[in-house]
Amino acid sequence: MKYLNKRNILLIVVLVFAFSSIVIGAEGEVNLYTNRHYDTDKLLLDKFEEQTGIQVNVLKGGSDELIEKIIREGESTSADLLITADAGRLHRAKTKGLLQPVENETLFNNIPKNLRDTENYWFGLTVRGRVIVYSKDRVDPSELSTYGDLTDEKWEDRILVRSSSNIYNQSLLASLIAIHGEEWATEWAAGVVDNMARKPQGNDRAQATAIASGEGDIAIMNTYYLGKMLNSSNPEEVKVAKQLEIFFPSQETTGTHINVSGIGLTKYAKNKENAIKLMEYFSSVEAQEMFAKANYEYPVNPNVEPSELLSSWGEFESQDINLSKLGENNTKAYMIFNRVGWK
Numbered sequence: 001m002k003y004l005n006k007r008n009i010l011l012i013v014v015l016v017f018a019f020s021s022i023v024i025g026a027e028g029e030v031n032l033y034t035n036r037h038y039d040t041d042k043l044l045l046d047k048f049e050e051q052t053g054i055q056v057n058v059l060k061g062g063s064d065e066l067i068e069k070i071i072r073e074g075e076s077t078s079a080d081l082l083i084t085a086d087a088g089r090l091h092r093a094k095t096k097g098l099l100q101p102v103e104n105e106t107l108f109n110n111i112p113k114n115l116r117d118t119e120n121y122w123f124g125l126t127v128r129g130r131v132i133v134y135s136k137d138r139v140d141p142s143e144l145s146t147y148g149d150l151t152d153e154k155w156e157d158r159i160l161v162r163s164s165s166n167i168y169n170q171s172l173l174a175s176l177i178a179i180h181g182e183e184w185a186t187e188w189a190a191g192v193v194d195n196m197a198r199k200p201q202g203n204d205r206a207q208a209t210a211i212a213s214g215e216g217d218i219a220i221m222n223t224y225y226l227g228k229m230l231n232s233s234n235p236e237e238v239k240v241a242k243q244l245e246i247f248f249p250s251q252e253t254t255g256t257h258i259n260v261s262g263i264g265l266t267k268y269a270k271n272k273e274n275a276i277k278l279m280e281y282f283s284s285v286e287a288q289e290m291f292a293k294a295n296y297e298y299p300v301n302p303n304v305e306p307s308e309l310l311s312s313w314g315e316f317e318s319q320d321i322n323l324s325k326l327g328e329n330n331t332k333a334y335m336i337f338n339r340v341g342w343k
């Protein structure tokens with residue numbers, strides 16, 4: 001009994017408490033893998049916990065990294081939910097067998113049909129547009145019209161856009177395939193390549209910077225990057241963004257290309273019931289405003305107004321297709337980019 005001194009007894013008591021609280025705590029907790037990294041998300045999760053008593057554990061990572069992690073973990077994955085950007089990526093998670101369908105009236109009511117998977121494997125939570133951003137000094141918005149118009153010779157050496165290896169461009173082209181067919185989409189991609197100001201390089205923000213430095217006059221970009229740059233802590237980014245304006249293409253015709261960040265229940269979720277409660281919460285009026293605002297995106301829930309900045313950009317018509325098409329046409333888009341030499 002020489003080990004049963006005061007210090008060791010205290011240690012044992014502490015260990016027993018710690019262990020039991022882990023076991024009790026783990027019961028019903030929801031594990032969320034997410035590419036989001038906003039302080040406001042933490043506030044939302046605290047509110048959710050307050051209302052439901054369900055604790056949420058968050059693992060943050062890059063979108064592709066998290067998908068790879070869930071593949072590696074297989075049946076023993078601790079992820080109940082995956083949040084990632086782009087319908088093309090959500091579709092990839094679905095086809096790789098990482099997700100399971102959710103039949104849920106609250107989600108069906110809060111999230112428009114075109115912004116969720118046709119078989120309910122994933123649900124959009126926030127919307128972004130892939131738009132044309134232009135130089136206020138060098139471009140008159142009356143020159144701009146449709147995505148198709150970007151192949152016009154007036155844009156020769158003036159278009160900035162990132163590489164085709166990026167999912168945002170793959171999804172944009174996938175949407176154009178869905179709307180206009182493969183032949184049209186191939187000619188379009190080839191025409192844009194002809195008008196590029198430089199070889200594709202950098203991310204969306206880098207295209208904005210290249211407009212400011214005069215390398216090109218218009219860029220294909222996601223809406224939220226302009227919001228981020230306008231509100232950046234880096235004065236250089238603010239300066240760049242102030243020289244730019246957003247144009248929503250194809251308003252009179254097929255609508256502006258939109259995409260989502262979305263959520264899916266993992267196939268091997270251990271806490272299915274509570275995970276679905278969290279999905280419902282994210283789609284609710286209470287959560288949507290804050291959730292979308294954090295990344296300068298539009299809420300999916302039609303009962304929630306976009307933030308002031310986004311409202312100031314005006315309302316716009318979006319493409320009238322189910323976003324599942326973006327994933328379904330991804331391979332075709334990839335092949336077209338290769339064929340036309342869009343690096």
Ligand code: FE
Pocket residue numbers: 085222
């Ligand atoms: Fe992004």
